[in-house]
Amino acid sequence: NAGVTQTPKFRVLKTGQSMTLLCAQDMNHEYMYWYRQDPGMGLRLIHYSVGEGTTAKGEVPDGYNVSRLKKQNFLLGLESAAPSQTSVYFCASSYIYPSYEQYFGPGTRLTVT
Amino acid sequence: SQQGEEDPQALSIQEGENATMNCSYKTSINNLQWYRQNSGRGLVHLILIRSNEREKHSGRLRVTLDTSKKSSSLLITASRAADTASYFCATARLNNNDMRFGAGTRLTVKP
Numbered sequence: 001n002a003g004v005t006q007t008p009k010f011r012v013l014k015t016g017q018s019m020t021l022l023c024a025q026d027m028n029h030e031y032m033y034w035y036r037q038d039p040g041m042g043l044r045l046i047h048y049s050v051g052e053g054t055t056a057k058g059e060v061p062d063g064y065n066v067s068r069l070k071k072q073n074f075l076l077g078l079e080s081a082a083p084s085q086t087s088v089y090f091c092a093s094s095y096i097y098p099s100y101e102q103y104f105g106p107g108t109r110l111t112v113t
Numbered sequence: 114s115q116q117g118e119e120d121p122q123a124l125s126i127q128e129g130e131n132a133t134m135n136c137s138y139k140t141s142i143n144n145l146q147w148y149r150q151n152s153g154r155g156l157v158h159l160i161l162i163r164s165n166e167r168e169k170h171s172g173r174l175r176v177t178l179d180t181s182k183k184s185s186s187l188l189i190t191a192s193r194a195a196d197t198a199s200y201f202c203a204t205a206r207l208n209n210n211d212m213r214f215g216a217g218t219r220l221t222v223k224p
Binding site for chain 1: 158217
């Protein structure tokens with residue numbers, strides 16, 4: 001089992017560019033999440049999904065879009081990157097919510113210049 | 114806004130000592146979880162305590178939960194240099210599908 005994988009691991013964007021982060025899990029989990037982690041802020045939830053074909057907004061959704069076309073994949077898109085989106089992005093998955101632990105990917109470090 | 118607030122922000126101890134970290138939260142919860150993050154890595158789940166539980170143990174970890182005070186503590190006994198990491202509490206809120214993380218406690222265990 002690879003667990004939760006994220007691609008890419010690092011990315012540098014210019015302001016206004018777009019990109020998609022891919023998260024994949026092989027544990028047949030229903031729930032998937034995208035977080036961002038900024039220094040001294042802990043993790044903040046961007047969007048999440050409770051199953052294939054569903055998405056919902058989290059705490060800080062502005063400037064991001066997501067899609068869950070397949071159960072094992074959860075995509076995070078930035079349509080027009082801004083310097084404020086410089087952060088480390090983590091994907092996580094869980095069997096169901098809220099009684100089960102979340103499994104995290106290794107993170108994507110994004111810098112927007 | 115963040116749900117959990119960890120205290121202290123940073124803690125430095127000698128190997129073999131115990132480390133205690135605290136977490137306070139604001140709203141009613143279903144459960145509270147503790148995670149560890151090594152530098153540059155993703156978070157790893159340590160322990161989950163449900164709202165109707167008061168104490169839970171896992172190896173060298175002991176977690177308590179006081180729902181009346183909306184607080185939890187994580188105790189790591191006989192710490193090791195390998196325990197050096199950041200520790201986060203996360204609350205699964207009632208009637209809500211998201212989990213809120215605190216800002217974390219950075220623990221340094223000196224050999």
